[in-house]
Each structure stands twice: as C-alpha cells, then as structure tokens.
Amino acid sequence: MSLFTKFASLAAQYRQLEEAGANPFNVSFDSVLSPTEAMLKGRSVLLLGTNNYLGLTYDPAVIAKAVEATERYGTGTTGSRIANGSYAGHQELEQALAGYFNRKHGMVFSTGYQANLGMLSTLAGKDDHLILDADSHASIYDGARLGYAQVTRFRHNSPEDLDNRLRRLKDTPGDKVIVVEGIYSMLGDTAPLKEFAAVKRSYPDTYLVVDEAHSLGVLGENGRGLAEAAGVEADVDFVVGTFSKSLGGVGGFCVSDAEGFDILRVVTRPYMFTASLPPGVIAATLEALHQLQTRPALRRQLTENANRLYDGLAALGFTVGPEPSPVVSTVMPSPEAAFAFWARLLHGGLYTNVSLPPATPKGLALLRSSVSAAHTPAQIDHAIAMFAEAGRELGLIPAAGAKSQGEPVLATAK
Amino acid sequence: MGGLVGDIREIIFETLRSSLPKPVEITENTHIVEDLGLDSVAVMDFVMEIEDRLDISVPLDKIAEIETVGDLIAAMQNLRAGS
Numbered sequence: 001m002s003l004f005t006k007f008a009s010l011a012a013q014y015r016q017l018e019e020a021g022a023n024p025f026n027v028s029f030d031s032v033l034s035p036t037e038a039m040l041k042g043r044s045v046l047l048l049g050t051n052n053y054l055g056l057t058y059d060p061a062v063i064a065k066a067v068e069a070t071e072r073y074g075t076g077t078t079g080s081r082i083a084n085g086s087y088a089g090h091q092e093l094e095q096a097l098a099g100y101f102n103r104k105h106g107m108v109f110s111t112g113y114q115a116n117l118g119m120l121s122t123l124a125g126k127d128d129h130l131i132l133d134a135d136s137h138a139s140i141y142d143g144a145r146l147g148y149a150q151v152t153r154f155r156h157n158s159p160e161d162l163d164n165r166l167r168r169l170k171d172t173p174g175d176k177v178i179v180v181e182g183i184y185s186m187l188g189d190t191a192p193l194k195e196f197a198a199v200k201r202s203y204p205d206t207y208l209v210v211d212e213a214h215s216l217g218v219l220g221e222n223g224r225g226l227a228e229a230a231g232v233e234a235d236v237d238f239v240v241g242t243f244s245k246s247l248g249g250v251g252g253f254c255v256s257d258a259e260g261f262d263i264l265r266v267v268t269r270p271y272m273f274t275a276s277l278p279p280g281v282i283a284a285t286l287e288a289l290h291q292l293q294t295r296p297a298l299r300r301q302l303t304e305n306a307n308r309l310y311d312g313l314a315a316l317g318f319t320v321g322p323e324p325s326p327v328v329s330t331v332m333p334s335p336e337a338a339f340a341f342w343a344r345l346l347h348g349g350l351y352t353n354v355s356l357p358p359a360t361p362k363g364l365a366l367l368r369s370s371v372s373a374a375h376t377p378a379q380i381d382h383a384i385a386m387f388a389e390a391g392r393e394l395g396l397i398p399a400a401g402a403k404s405q406g407e408p409v410l411a412t413a414k
Numbered sequence: 415m416g417g418l419v420g421d422i423r424e425i426i427f428e429t430l431r432s433s434l435p436k437p438v439e440i441t442e443n444t445h446i447v448e449d450l451g452l453d454s455v456a457v458m459d460f461v462m463e464i465e466d467r468l469d470i471s472v473p474l475d476k477i478a479e480i481e482t483v484g485d486l487i488a489a490m491q492n493l494r495a496g497s
Contacts, residue, residue, distance in 0.1 A: 134458070144474070151474040155462060168471050358455035 055374025112242025115252025
C-alpha cells in the first residue's frame with residue numbers, strides 16, 4: 001500500500017508504453033531546430049503536433065525583443081505583480097491586447113491554464129451559475145472547481161441544450177456565466193457561436209466567456225478568433241486566450257469591456273499568488289502580437305496547410321473531425337491502435353500526438369496533429385504520405401486504390 | 415406529471431442499460447465507476463441523458479458525490495423534488 005496505489009492500473013499502462021520504447025506522453029527531443037523540425041534520438045523529425053500555429057517561435061524580430069528585454073530588465077520578476085510590482089511591459093501588453101480586441105480592459109496571466117482558472121473561479125461566485133460546454137478543456141473544468149459557483153454542463157455545441165439549462169435556471173437567483181471555446185483542441189471543431197449568442201441574449205443576467213486559445217490568430221478577418229469570424233464580438237463579455245499557441249510564447253490573458261474589471265486584480269487568486277511573466281516573455285509576446293496583426297499572410301498559409309492536411313487524410317479514408325482547422329485529428333479504433341500508429345509515424349520521422357479519454361469526447365482515441373503556417377506544402381504532403389504508408393501497414397485505412405468505406409467525417413452533433 | 419419514485423428509478427435503470435456497451439446486471443448497490451467501468455466523463459455524459467429525461471440540471475459537485483446507482487436515484491429524486 002502506498003500513496004500511489006490508486007494509480008496502479010494507470011501506472012501499469014504507462015510502464016508498458018515506456019517498456020515498448022514508445023511513450024507519447026514522455027517524449028524528450030535532443031533539440032528543436034525550427035517551428036517544424038526537431039532532433040530525436042539523433043534523427044530528424046517533422047513536427048506536426050506542437051500547436052505552433054503561426055510558427056512565430058523562431059521569428060527573428062520576436063527573438064530580438066526577448067533578448068533585448070532580458071538584457072535590460074533581467075530574467076524574471078521573482079514574484080507576483082501585487083507583491084513585486086508590474087514592469088512597464090506587463091501593462092503595455094495588456095493595453096496592446098485590449099486595443100487589438102477593441103476592448104477597454106486587458107489582464108495578463110502567467111499561463112493560459114491560469115487565465116481560465118482565474119477567470120472562471122472569480123467571475124461566478126457562490127450564488128452564481130457556470131454553464132460549460134461538455135467538451136471544455138481541463139483548465140475550464142478546473143477553474144469551475146476552484147470557485148464556488150454551481151456548475152452544470154450542456155451538450156457539446158448544442159444551443160438547444162444550453163437553452164434548456166438556462167430555462168431551468170430562469171427563476172433561480174444569481175448570474176449565469178456560459179463558457180465555450182472557439183476551436184476545440186481535440187477534434188478541431190468550432191462552436192456555433194452565433195446561435196449561442198442568440199440564446200444568451202434571450203436570458204437576463206447571463207454572460208458569455210469564449211476561450212479563443214486555439215482560434216486566436218487563426219480565425220477572423222483580423223485573427224481575433226471565432227467571435228470575430230462569427231460576427232458576435234459584441235455578445236461576448238469576456239475573451240480568454242493563451243500566448244502559447246499562435247503567439248509562440250507562454251502566458252494567458254482576458255480582455256473585456258466589463259465595468260470595474262480591474263477589481264479582478266485583487267480577487268483573482270491564480271493572478272495574485274503566482275509569479276508574473278518574465279520581461280523576455282512579455283516583450284516577445286508583444287512583438288508576436290504585432291506580427292499576428294501585420295502579417296495576415298501567415299493566417300492564409302495556415303488555413304491552406306490545414307485544409308491540405310485535412311483533405312489529404314480524409315481522402316485516404318481516415319475518419320477526421322467535422323471541419324478543417326489547424327487541429328487535424330484522426331479517429332483510431334482503440335488506444336492500442338493509436339499508440340501503434342503514433343509509434344510507427346514517429347519511427348518514420350513524424351511527430352504527432354495521442355489523445356485519449358477522458359481528455360477526448362465520447363471516449364474516442366485520437367491521433368492528433370496540429371498544423372503551422374511554417375509548414376511548407378511539401379512537408380504537409382510528406383506527412384500525408386507517411387499517414388498513408390503507416391495507416392495501410394496497420395490496416396487502419398483501405399489499401400492504395402481501394403475505395404474507402406463508410407463516412408469519413410466524424411459528426412459531433414448528437 | 416412524473417416525479418414518482420418508481421418512475422425515476424425506472425428511467426435511471428433504463429438509461430444506464432442502454433448506455434453500456436454490453437448488458438450487465440444492475441442493482442441499487444451497483445458501483446457506477448468500479449462495477450460499470452465508466453470514467454469521469456462517461457458518468458457525466460450518462461447523467462446528461464437522465465437530465466434530459468427528467469428535465470433537470472445536476473450540478474457537477476452532486477455528480478461527484480454519487481457512487482452507486484442508489485445514490486444516483488436518491489440525488490435525482492431530491493433534485494426533482496426541489497425543482
């Protein structure tokens with residue numbers, strides 16, 4: 001008997017993966033070379049699973065800003081903003097984010113996870129209600145658990161079920177806070193945000209939070225995410241997001257027009273009781289945000305690459321998500337198949353992700369890829385060819401030339 | 415309309431049976447996670463079916479307290495009575 005007995009069955013599975021020498025949850029690169037390439041055990045691999053959507057991690061201007069700020073202001077802030085004070089960069093970045101989103105207020109967190117932890121645990125208090133999309137990211141569930149609100153979940157992407165939940169709460173006092181995501185990280189599907197906004201408008205004291213973690217810099221004419229693309233920014237009360245995907249750094253944020261927003265700085269524990277972001281990260285993020293705004297070609301390239309991979313894998317007979325997006329997942333018949341496929345792809349020099357329940361919806365085992373604007377069409381084609389070869393070898397897709405059977409696109413609607 | 419103890423019990427048994435991959439004998443003492451092998455998300459998904467049938471919303475902290483089918487029946491009856 002030990003503290004870890006409760007993890008025994010999981011530990012056995014983990015050990016098995018380690019012993020097989022192919023553990024998707026414990027990969028350690030020798031070195032990373034670029035947004036799309038790394039070295040692993042002395043061999044070059046193509047990165048197709050790092051959420052580096054705009055490929056800005058190696059942008060020379062972004063790096064220069066990080067270096068300059070590190071040299072001038074040091075490596076870290078050594079504490080929280082309420083204790084150690086803010087540096088000019090923190091406020092500059094908050095203003096830049098608010099300006100970009102056309103909002104009055106912005107607040108920066110040390111990770112995207114903490115942004116959700118902070119906002120959800122604070123916005124909805126003891127007598128309020130959090131209403132989450134069922135397929136929400138772990139950080140949303142954890143943020144809901146950290147606070148004191150009543151939490152219920154509605155069927156993924158179902159405006160009808162959201163309406164049911166709000167109707168049941170109609171005569172219950174307290175504010176209602178709805179939480180949805182722009183792009184869902186497991187299957188790459190987007191929320192029906194226009195419909196959600198309409199439901200929200202029909203109930204009093206109801207607020208809408210949209211997590212644009214995977215859609216910032218990806219969707220919308222100006223890259224502001226799904227709310228911009230769906231034309232419903234006015235209905236979104238709080239936008240939450242991350243710096244660690246399209247912006248190539250680390251950190252999280254929330255922007256809003258809510259009056260009195262700044263009080264959150266002294267009541268939001270995941271903001272107050274953790275070290276603030278180092279000057280180098282802040283400066284790099286500011287520059288990356290500038291690049292995101294001034295280089296729409298990156299977004300176009302990302303979309304082209306995403307469509308190329310999605311269409312390519314669907315044509316091979318893989319079951320893919322309901323719509324093309326930079327997250328391209330293929331549904332595997334079992335976790336074992338996902339592990340075998342992942343290992344086979346990596347052996348051939350292609351790095352992807354394995355996603356398993358309960359992190360995935362509907363108990364699905366997924367082989368997940370994410371595309372970058374930095375991928376060349378040739379790299380995408382190479383990846384598709386590797387999927388074809390490995391998929392046929394493992395019997396996951398029909399042989400070359402054979403007609404694929406069944407419905408290639410996974411419908412997420414119930 | 416509904417709300418009768420027997421109705422809720424029957425609805426829960428029926429929903430549980432139809433959401434399991436293979437038939438398993440279910441009693442009020444059946445442990446939902448251990449005996450039926452449902453993970454945390456599968457339990458929440460299954461509760462959703464019951465929420466639809468009974469037109470109630472079950473807060474997540476209530477779901478977390480449920481261990482057996484009997485607990486589930488009691489929780490639903492309480493929520494239904496309170497709504």
